[in-house]
Amino acid sequence: MIVARGLTKTYGPKVAVDGLSFTVEPGRVTGFLGPNGAGKSTTMRMMVGLDRPTAGTVTINGRSYADSAAPLRTVGALLEARALHPGRSARNHLRWLAASNGIPVRRVDEVLDLVGLTDVADQRVGRFSLGMGQRLGIAVALLGDPPVVVLDEPVNGLDPEGIRWVRTLARELASQGRTVLVSSHLMSEMALTADHLIVVGRGRMLADCSMAQFIADH
Numbered sequence: 444m445i446v447a448r449g450l451t452k453t454y455g456p457k458v459a460v461d462g463l464s465f466t467v468e469p470g471r472v473t474g475f476l477g478p479n480g481a482g483k484s485t486t487m488r489m490m491v492g493l494d495r496p497t498a499g500t501v502t503i504n505g506r507s508y509a510d511s512a513a514p515l516r517t518v519g520a521l522l523e524a525r526a527l528h529p530g531r532s533a534r535n536h537l538r539w540l541a542a543s544n545g546i547p548v549r550r551v552d553e554v555l556d557l558v559g560l561t562d563v564a565d566q567r568v569g570r571f572s573l574g575m576g577q578r579l580g581i582a583v584a585l586l587g588d589p590p591v592v593v594l595d596e597p598v599n600g601l602d603p604e605g606i607r608w609v610r611t612l613a614r615e616l617a618s619q620g621r622t623v624l625v626s627s628h629l630m631s632e633m634a635l636t637a638d639h640l641i642v643v644g645r646g647r648m649l650a651d652c653s654m655a656q657f658i659a660d661h
């Protein structure tokens with residue numbers, strides 16, 4: 444479960460996230476919808492300890508990661524700004540992350556298979572297409588078999604088959620009882636993926652309700 448209370452982030456005069464309070468429950472897919480610049484990425488970065496809140500708190504299963512990055516076994520995150528080392532192969536990248544996070548190395552082949560990268564696992568990441576990069580980012584997010592999965596714009600760069608795959612994956616992770624938060628700027632995408640919707644604009648909460656309720660209201 445993810446709990447945000449009065450979560451706020453300012454960059455100089457710019458208020459990127461403006462007092463957001465919400466709960467992301469396990470066992471369902473929560474969609475995080477809002478136009479570009481609404482504050483979704485900043486909110487997700489604060490969840491995993493990549494950005495420090497200016498005010499307020501966000502906890503994952505009761506813990507705040509404001510002072511230390513969340514371990515891969517607690518929360519798996521696909522975040523736009525996280526660069527992958529271009530000279531490493533996908534397999535090496537995952538092996539290194541597994542080793543440095545106390546994750547059994549056999550998990551590497553499991554997640555490569557899960558995201559469909561087994562055949563290109565030994566190619567340099569620098570040669571990957573956007574879609575392959577997204578798949579590798581998702582592999583990293585799932586490497587630690589985490590109870591909480593946060594995916595920022597996961598369908599970016601994927602082809603239609605890849606997009607359907609991400610939807611199915613998100614739903615599967617939720618049906619396993621995990622907490623799943625998926626962001627998008629597209630309502631059409633959220634409608635096909637999420638059970639629950641959190642809508643933000645200019646850093647503020649616009650709606651927090653079930654998908655069925657949101658569709659009935661709009």
Ligand code: ADP
Pocket residue numbers: 454457458459460477478479480481482483484485486
């Ligand atoms: P979204 O993910 O919804 O597109 P972001 O969280 O990326 O939104 O951005 C929210 C706002 O915060 C935007 O106006 C963006 O320009 C600003 N912002 C994000 N990161 C920074 C930063 N490092 N420095 C200054 N402004 C930033």
Ligand code: ADP
Pocket residue numbers: 512513514515520521522525526527540543544580583584
């Ligand atoms: P550092 O860069 O601080 O030496 P790591 O690169 O191992 O340490 O990353 C620190 C934490 O960031 C990891 O434990 C993991 O939770 C997370 N992390 C690192 N790389 C990625 C990635 N590509 N995608 C998602 N999370 C990552």
